[in-house]
Amino acid sequence: xxxxxxxxxxxPILMLLVTGIAFGVLVLWIxxxxxxxxPYFEKLVAYESGNPPTEEPRMRFxxxxxxxxxxxxxxxxxxxxxxxxxxxxxxxxxxxxLEMFIFIILLLIGYVYAxxxxxxxxxx
Amino acid sequence: xxxxxxxxQIAILVAVVLLHVAYATYFERKIIGHMQVRMGPMLVGWHxxxxxxxxxxxxxxxxxxxxxxxDKSLFLAAPIICLAAMMVSLSVxxxxxxxxxxxxxxxxxxxxxxxxxxxxxxxLAGWASNSKYxxxxxxRSMAQVISYEIxxxxxxxxxxMLSGTLNLSQIVEAQGNSFFGMFIISQPVAFFVFxxxxxxxxxxxxxxxxxxxxxxVSGYITxxxxxxxxxxxxxxxxxxxxxxxxxxxxxxGGWYGPxxxxxxxxxxxILKVYFIMFLFIWIRATLPRYRYDQLMAIGWxxxxxxxxxxxxxxxxxxxxxx
Numbered sequence: 001x002x003x004x005x006x007x008x009x010x011x012p013i014l015m016l017l018v019t020g021i022a023f024g025v026l027v028l029w030i031x032x033x034x035x036x037x038x039p040y041f042e043k044l045v046a047y048e049s050g051n052p053p054t055e056e057p058r059m060r061f062x063x064x065x066x067x068x069x070x071x072x073x074x075x076x077x078x079x080x081x082x083x084x085x086x087x088x089x090x091x092x093x094x095x096x097x098l099e100m101f102i103f104i105i106l107l108l109i110g111y112v113y114a115x116x117x118x119x120x121x122x123x124x
Numbered sequence: 125x126x127x128x129x130x131x132x133q134i135a136i137l138v139a140v141v142l143l144h145v146a147y148a149t150y151f152e153r154k155i156i157g158h159m160q161v162r163m164g165p166m167l168v169g170w171h172x173x174x175x176x177x178x179x180x181x182x183x184x185x186x187x188x189x190x191x192x193x194x195d196k197s198l199f200l201a202a203p204i205i206c207l208a209a210m211m212v213s214l215s216v217x218x219x220x221x222x223x224x225x226x227x228x229x230x231x232x233x234x235x236x237x238x239x240x241x242x243x244x245x246x247x248l249a250g251w252a253s254n255s256k257y258x259x260x261x262x263x264r265s266m267a268q269v270i271s272y273e274i275x276x277x278x279x280x281x282x283x284x285m286l287s288g289t290l291n292l293s294q295i296v297e298a299q300g301n302s303f304f305g306m307f308i309i310s311q312p313v314a315f316f317v318f319x320x321x322x323x324x325x326x327x328x329x330x331x332x333x334x335x336x337x338x339x340x341v342s343g344y345i346t347x348x349x350x351x352x353x354x355x356x357x358x359x360x361x362x363x364x365x366x367x368x369x370x371x372x373x374x375x376x377g378g379w380y381g382p383x384x385x386x387x388x389x390x391x392x393x394i395l396k397v398y399f400i401m402f403l404f405i406w407i408r409a410t411l412p413r414y415r416y417d418q419l420m421a422i423g424w425x426x427x428x429x430x431x432x433x434x435x436x437x438x439x440x441x442x443x444x445x446x
Binding site: 009010011012013015016017019020021023024025027028031032034035036037038039043044045046047048049053057058059061065068069071072075076079080082083086087088089090093094096097100101104108111115120121122 | 131
């Protein structure tokens with residue numbers, strides 16, 4: 001019957017997740033009964049080496065972080081494509097090898113392009 | 125009934141790992157102390173043995189400061205996300221034959237997924253604190269973690285090709301047949317890449333840019349105090365433990381000893397994990413910190429080509445051997 005499959009081997013993971021969250025919440029919540037809370041203005045100001053904060057804290061940051069994020073998506077998808085290939089490599093033999101060489105070479109072209117474009121440099 | 129047994133197992137696992145975390149900080153301070161010709165913690169208990177307990181109690185009673193400008197709900201949730209994601213990845217680690225809490229067939233993939241989730245906690249902490257240092261630390265950490273995640277993912281492809289599975293227990297079993305019972309012999313380059321990327325992934329020296337004390341105060345945890353601060357630390361040390369375990373499982377033969385020494389299997393596993401943890405600490409005591417552009421250059425220009433080349437060569441060698 002479709003839909004009746006229960007992934008029971010994942011039950012411990014779910015339980016550990018609940019335990020982890022509960023641990024975090026409970027420790028903080030129980031601790032609340034014991035710890036002192038004496039907030040005042042200076043204590044609650046964002047830390048900036050003792051000076052009063054200037055400007056918006058959420059400032060603009062380098063566009064390089066965006067290009068890194070885009071590159072990450074490309075290469076992470078590549079890695080995910082490599083996994084199933086690696087798992088059945090022994091069964092497919094030479095065919096799999098050639099197939100994957102073509103795939104990796106295609107990606108290497110993009111990689112070399114990004115390198116030549118200077119997307120991997122940080123000091124210019 | 126089954127659920128009760130599971131609960132007991134989870135309780136034991138969490139207790140053991142938390143104790144491990146506490147004493148990992150102790151060993152770290154002690155070892156670095158001795159490497160720098162100091163004594164390390166000495167006052168609380170015999171040779172400072174109760175120091176981690178004292179630290180825990182102290183941070184439990186410390187005031188929980190929430191900055192005025194902070195995005196409160198995210199600020200409160202971030203450490204819990206970090207800690208819970210790290211704890212969950214413990215469930216797939218095989219400490220011995222059949223000793224994994226959840227013996228799932230995508231174990232390795234699951235670990236990657238969870239370590240990515242934990243980086244959400246970091247970036248949320250950096251953003252929600254609404255302070256310049258934390259924002260910079262959070263962004264840096266994110267860029268670093270995603271860059272090195274590719275290197276880790278690619279370096280383990282060779283191991284997957286040799287073992288033909290993502291299940292952690294079966295990877296260990298597959299190594300039993302190989303020479304010396306360890307994949308490090310046939311995959312030295314992969315281990316090299318994995319080890320460096322592992323240091324960066326767990327934000328350790330020499331790649332601890334996100335918490336670089338000299339420039340960013342404390343990085344993304346600058347605004348945190350008390351127990352929440354401690355939670356980030358716990359998450360970091362559990363992350364170290366998980367990454368060291370992955371190294372042991374994929375390259376060092378898991379719970380099998382290199383020689384036919386009849387030792388209780390989990391002891392081999394823990395010994396190897398602690399060997400890698402010792403390397404972590406040793407490196408921290410030895411190396412200075414990298415600059416940010418150097419860090420990115422190592423990840424993108426050295427480790428990724430190396431691991432791709434490793435895949436090429438492993439594939440060629442396996443095809444030729446057939």
